[in-house]
Every structure is written in structure tokens, then in C-alpha cells.
Amino acid sequence: MTLKxxxxxxxxxxxxxxxxxxxxxxxxxxxxxxxRELLVVGILNxxxxxxxxxxxxxxxxxxxxxxxxxxxxxxxxTSSSGVVRILRDLGSxxxxxxxxxxxxxxxTGLTLSYLLEFLQTRRPxxxxxCVLLDKNVRRMVPVAVDYCGFAxxxxxVVGYGLDxxxxxxxxxxxxxVEISKA
Ligand code: PRP
Numbered sequence: 212m213t214l215k216x217x218x219x220x221x222x223x224x225x226x227x228x229x230x231x232x233x234x235x236x237x238x239x240x241x242x243x244x245x246x247r248e249l250l251v252v253g254i255l256n257x258x259x260x261x262x263x264x265x266x267x268x269x270x271x272x273x274x275x276x277x278x279x280x281x282x283x284x285x286x287x288x289t290s291s292s293g294v295v296r297i298l299r300d301l302g303s304x305x306x307x308x309x310x311x312x313x314x315x316x317x318x319t320g321l322t323l324s325y326l327l328e329f330l331q332t333r334r335p336x337x338x339x340x341c342v343l344l345d346k347n348v349r350r351m352v353p354v355a356v357d358y359c360g361f362a363x364x365x366x367x368v369v370g371y372g373l374d375x376x377x378x379x380x381x382x383x384x385x386x387x388v389e390i391s392k393a
Contacts, residue, residue, distance in 0.1 A: 213393035216375055223361060223385040228343075228371060229264070231360045235341065236268035239358060243309060247336075248274040250310045252301065254326070255281040256380065257315035260372035261343045261360075265313065278302050284322055295325040310335040311358075315372040316344040320354040327354070344368065344385070 223231075243249055249269075253262035259279075266275050281299035310330065317323055323340055330338055341358035348365050367390075369375050370382030379386075 215391050215393040217389045217391070218369065218379060218382065219387040219389040221384045221386055222363070222366070222368060223371075225371075225383040228360070228385065232261070232264045232343075233268045235358050235360060236265050239265075239311065239341065240270050240273050243273070246274075247309050248276065250276050250278060250305060250308045250335075251313055252310055252330075253277065253279045253313045254322070255279050255299070257372040257374065258313045258343075260380070261315050262313045265341070280326070282322060282326065295322055297329070305330065305333050305335045307334070307336050309337045310339070312338065312340045314340070314342045316346060316368070317342045317354060317356060318346045318349045319351040321352060323354045323356075324352045343371070344373075 239249070251262060251266055253259055262277065266277060269275050278301050279299065280297065280301060283296045283298050284294060312323065312326060312330070314323060317340075323342075327338060327340070339357040340355060342356055343360040345356055345359045345362045346365060347362055367375070367388040368385055369379040369388055370385045372380050373385065374380045375388055
């Protein structure tokens with residue numbers, strides 16, 4: 212049977228996302244020790260939209276830098292397999308830095324768990340996590356999520372960086388996906 216995937220209803224509007232992103236940015240800035248530099252690391256591709264909004268909501272006088280990593284998790288289009296391969300590493304050393312790992316979504320936790328272990332070996336001063344969406348019912352390994360936008364049920368979501376087969380990342384709102392018979 213062939214299935215058809217369509218953009219479904221709005222789960223989080225762009226206004227609701229923007230308001231939560233502002234709150235998260237304020238909290239992250241507040242938690243940073245005075246005078247410290249913050250390196251915000253986005254995991255490509257999904258986190259790009261969230262990261263750029265997040266850092267633009269941070270106070271002007273905060274010393275914020277950004278970097279990106281790209282990882283590949285083998286698996287089908289709607290769930291990750293847990294086998295993580297680094298496709299693009301960070302551009303510079305993180306030893307002694309306060310690092311914030313940013314993800315659009317945490318699902319099984321395998322990607323973030325792997326990355327935290329991987330980056331911890333480089334001895335950052337601190338390593339925290341910030342996810343926009345937490346699908347915590349699907350967690351397979353425990354991961355400390357320091358900052359979370361919204362907890363969501365086990366729904367298939369797209370928009371604001373989240374994709375279905377590479378599509379629909381550009382939608383400004385977050386939607387569920389309607390699956391029907393083709
Ligand atoms: C998504 C998301 C996380 C990962 C979370 O990435 O951005 O990296 O899945 O899943 P997990 O908690 O089960 O490991 P995806 O592989 O879809 O790549 P993308 O960011 O390019 O969309």
C-alpha cells in the first residue's frame with residue numbers, strides 16, 4: 212500500500228515558537244557566568260532555524276559564537292538508528308569553553324548521547340544541551356536536557372527545521388504530518 216504524506220495541522224505557531232525561544236535565550240544567558248564566552252553548537256541540518264533565532268534573542272553584550280556539526284544517523288526517514296557518524300566536525304577547539312549543544316528535536320536520545328560523550332573528551336568547561344522539541348516518550352538512553360522548548364508526544368512533526376525526507380523544513384510553524392492512502 213502506498214502512503215501519502217501531507218502537511219497537517221499547526222502544533223506550534225511561529226508566534227508561540229518565537230515567544231518560547233525568547234524565554235530560552237534569556238534563561239541561557241542568565242545561567243552563564245559573567246564574562247564567559249558561549250559557544251553555541253548546532254547539529255545540522257534541523258537545528259539551523261532554531262539556533263539562529265536563539266542566538267539573535269540573546270543579549271547584545273553576551274560573547275556568543277556559533278559553530279556547527281553534521282552527523283549522520285543511519286536509518287529510515289522517520290526514526291534514527293543510533294549509529295552516529297561525524298560528517299563535519301567543529302571548526303575549532305572547545306577545551307575550557309562553555310558549550311551549548313542545540314538540537315531541533317530529541318527523540319531516542321542516541322544522537323545527543325553520542326555527541327555529549329564525544330565532545331566531553333575535548334574537555335570543555337561546561338557542556339549543556341538545548342532542544343526545541345523533546346519527544347521524551349521515545350527515549351532509549353538517558354540524556355540531560357538542560358533547556359527544552361516544548362515536550363511533545365510521539366507525533367511526526369515538520370517545519371521550523373524539521374523535515375520529512377528533506378522537505379518542509381522551511382515552514383515557519385511546526386505541523387504534524389497527515390498520512391493517508393495514496
Ligand atoms: C534528527 C534531530 C536529531 C536526531 C534526534 O536529525 O535533528 O539530530 O534526529 O533523534 P534521536 O534522539 O533519536 O537520536 P535527523 O537525523 O533527522 O537529521 P536532520 O537534523 O538533518 O533533520
